[in-house]
Amino acid sequence: MAKTRFRKRANLRDVAKLANVSVATVSRVLNTPDSVAEVTKAAVTAAIAELRFVPSAAARAINSGRSRVVGALVPTLDHAIFARYLAAIEQTLSGYRLSLVVATTKGDAAIEAEKAQTLVDIGAEGLIVSGVTHEPGLYDLIERCQLPAVATSYYDPDFLLPTIGYDNAGAGRIALQHLLDLEHSRIAVVHGSLIGNDRTLARLKGLENTGDAELSFVEADLSIEDGCKSAQTILSAAHRPTAILCLSDVLATGVLYEMKRQSVEVPKDVSVIGIDDLPGSAHASPSLTTVHLPVVRMGHATAVAISEWIENGLKPSGMLLATDLIARESTGVRRPA
Amino acid sequence: MAKTRFRKRANLRDVAKLANVSVATVSRVLNTPDSVAEVTKAAVTAAIAELRFVPSAAARAINSGRSRVVGALVPTLDHAIFARYLAAIEQTLSGYRLSLVVATTKGDAAIEAEKAQTLVDIGAEGLIVSGVTHEPGLYDLIERCQLPAVATSYYDPDFLLPTIGYDNAGAGRIALQHLLDLEHSRIAVVHGSLIGNDRTLARLKGLENTGDAELSFVEADLSIEDGCKSAQTILSAAHRPTAILCLSDVLATGVLYEMKRQSVEVPKDVSVIGIDDLPGSAHASPSLTTVHLPVVRMGHATAVAISEWIENGLKPSGMLLATDLIARESTGVRRPA
DNA sequence: CCGCCAAATGTAACTAGTTACACAGCTTGT
DNA sequence: ACAAGCTGTGTAACTAGTTACATTTGGCGG
Structure with a gap:
């Protein structure tokens, strides 16, 4: 009874012990299953199932140096324009097997800097920010962490960070x-x-x-x-x-x-x-x-840019997206007074 | 030159070496600064600055067993109702110092199960799902990982997971x-x-x-x-x-x-x-x-529930949120034909 | 029948932090 | 004056994986 009372999460060595193999073998079953003999694999798999073993994301991250997470800082989620834009980002990042963490700033640069820090604290590998007005603290953070970061919704080729947005x-x-x-x-x-x-x-x-x-x-x-x-x-x-x-x-x-x-x-x-x-x-x-502001295209382009930067070290140049007049019914020639 | 060519990220031991202290001391400067003498602290701080040291989130996570991340699975972000709801969740989670990872499912249970797996892969400590129709794979995952998970937008006291939503x-x-x-x-x-x-x-x-x-x-x-x-x-x-x-x-x-x-x-x-x-x-x-569907209240309640579950082990009971008729101008008594 | 090679597996050293415990050095109480 | 206690710091053992290298085993060719 005492044993089962508080069974904490099983780890690799527990599995190895139960399956009577070494930790390396268990790791191989997880990562390169083809390099393990069938019988051994079966034993390990059984042990994994019995112990309900789930590999620790943190331990993997520490070895790979990867968290597969990118953070986005937006003023609000409660506005269709940002929601659509984030939807596009999430979709594209997902194709790169990256996950999106969303943090809202209420348009306040101080909150933004603070939340950027928490994004770094959870290990974000890249940052997406809105606009080009930020706290020095944010730039410091990006610089210190050598963090891939792009600014969006605003195109300015002279900005410190690559910008992907419109004029x-x-x-x-x-x-x-x-x-x-x-x-x-x-x-x-x-x-x-x-x-x-x-x-x-x-x-x-x-x-x-x-x-x-x-x-x-x-x-x-x-x-x-x-x-x-x-x-x-x-x-x-x-x-x-x-x-x-x-x-x-x-x-x-x-x-x-x-x-x-x-x-x-x-x-x-x-x-x-x-x-x-x-x-x-x-x-x-x-x-x-x-x-028309091409927020969906902007989301896709931003996600591609940050992903390529993170995965292949390709720092993106900025990108200017065209804005077009959509003439509909609400405007007309001024009537002579 | 060769030294600076590819200076990889500094770690605790690099800082300790440069500051001529032990790793424990550096760690203390970071976590319990009051327990370190002023001079030592200054030396360590200087070393940290010089090496541009940024502590590894993964290494911290491995020790604390915490990622401070919760995942939310929603059909889409491109709909005001989900955006508002996520905005509320993010805001409340933020108060618990938790971050929100958003994954969209297009309303497809298979995609949902898949994305839930990637959320677990990045170390999510809790899961928020929409509705009560899911793949067995999702339930397996939640069960295997002993993951706090709540279902929302739907109240059903008999559901496998606690539900927070409306009728x-x-x-x-x-x-x-x-x-x-x-x-x-x-x-x-x-x-x-x-x-x-x-x-x-x-x-x-x-x-x-x-x-x-x-x-x-x-x-x-x-x-x-x-x-x-x-x-x-x-x-x-x-x-x-x-x-x-x-x-x-x-x-x-x-x-x-x-x-x-x-x-x-x-x-x-x-x-x-x-x-x-x-x-x-x-x-x-x-x-x-x-x-009226109280999605903002639902978001807050969901965030509180999952946070309390994660932080204090308090599994929430479900919560039924009232829906109210908002009578405005678009309805009226049927006119006799 | 021996040696070579490959497949399968194990050992132990990594990743980058936290922290229990030990201990030195100094102050204070008796 | 000496024990006790506190402060500050270091050593080393943890966390949970991955992986380079070493070792065992068995098949097959010479």
Whole structure:
């Protein structure tokens, strides 16, 4: 009874003893079964089964120097854009027999640095981060550990880490240009928080060359709710804009809902454009004109890059992914007032 | 030169040698710094810095027997319901200093069993699975490894593993009852794939007690796209139903869009109800009546349960989370034909 | 009938940490 | 003044695997 009371996990030597073979033989049964005689193999297999032996991942890792884990740091999981992107990463990593650990940062660089440390603590072999704004601590960590790391959602060939992403300023510019082409000259811009969010900042940067147009800005949390509120603010303004440029589809969706609620016709009374191209945007009514961000391709490319780096030591160069205007129903030529 | 050519990662003994102390002292500097004299500590710290020493996660894990990693198997990440749920899990696990590895299964039990094995291979200390339909291989694995594992999104006190979730049949029943209360008697049911999806199956089971109502069924992929298509099918039927019950909000959203496109008024001409209560559902127009599934609470509860099990050996009992009807604008009393 | 070779297996030394125990050196109490 | 006790540190034995090298065994050719 005392024996079975607290039977701790069996290890290689327990199996070896029971099967009356050496530890090396057990190890061989596990790794190179062809090099072991059938009878011996059978005995070892039986012992493994009897002891319910499961090899220790840590012990294997210590020998191989491999954990087969890569870590991804994202602001949130609760946003379709990051979820899709991580889905693509996971799928591709899986093909390289690598696993994905996800850590969320709430867009806070300090939390990010902290969570990066815990990723290193569990032995992550590579890191994927979002954007190019980080704590020095994160760079230190990457440098100290000689950790393969790539930054995504942002393309910047001069950045310390390889970047795989799109031209956020360009995406903003594309959206703005579309509205300018439609002769809009009073445009409200709805954007998410600027604190620590280089993507949003860059998109705003892309709006600098406005020609004759006059831009006004509204900041909002990244939620449909806040998109609605922003629309209210904009509609109640003295000089109503003829177009609303949302730096994210989530906000645009909220704006669209509020327009409907207030019986403002889109695009007749006001045009609305987003950036992201979420799965739902094509089905909104009116369907949302937006700038497509290739997050799925980005996820795949990122996973391939980090995998090749980890497995073959091939440090990737950056990759710029194209963003395209998807013209749908929510934008139209400004009607002469 | 030859020395620096390929300086492999420094280890404890390298640091000890350089600092002229023993390995134990270095280890103490790392783990119990207060037990080391200041001068010694400084020397060791300097050596650590000089060699860019980073302790090996695997070696630590082998001693502690801990990996601090838990694995979650979900059908997909590309669906708000799972993303929100995982976000909640990650957040709560993080509080226990545990990391989350995500593996996606495409709803395929065989892929699930396979990925569960890779989770064990990287040393996961606990497993979170979705639903109660799995391969024997998965159960074997859990049993062999004595792995803490909980099943979610489905409550079944008699299941082999502790379940933390809701009553899916009940959720279906609530939705149906709502429509019956509104005097609907011809109801179309739109549901996702039944293959290997016990949640959908259970929700359908909940629709058995129909009273006088007559139900028709349409199967669709879980996408807005397919929700639209299903609506087309339903609208073109000879005997048009007065209400559409969607077993998922994604489908309901598609149905709603199609109604708008075809100028079918909701809820005047037809009522629409969903199940899930996605973030966007409250903002649809008309806003979607649905059955709220507490996925965030489920995520938290699951994370707490698995953490307590791992850390303190407390095997959780199951937990039934309430589902509530959220009556909004998309349902109304059937108009006398 | 002996030696050579290959297949099968064992021994022991690795991987990189943690930690029980021993012990030196100094302070404090009697 | 000497024992006791505390602090700081070192030695070596652990954790659980992999693997280089050594050894045994048996078949087959000369």
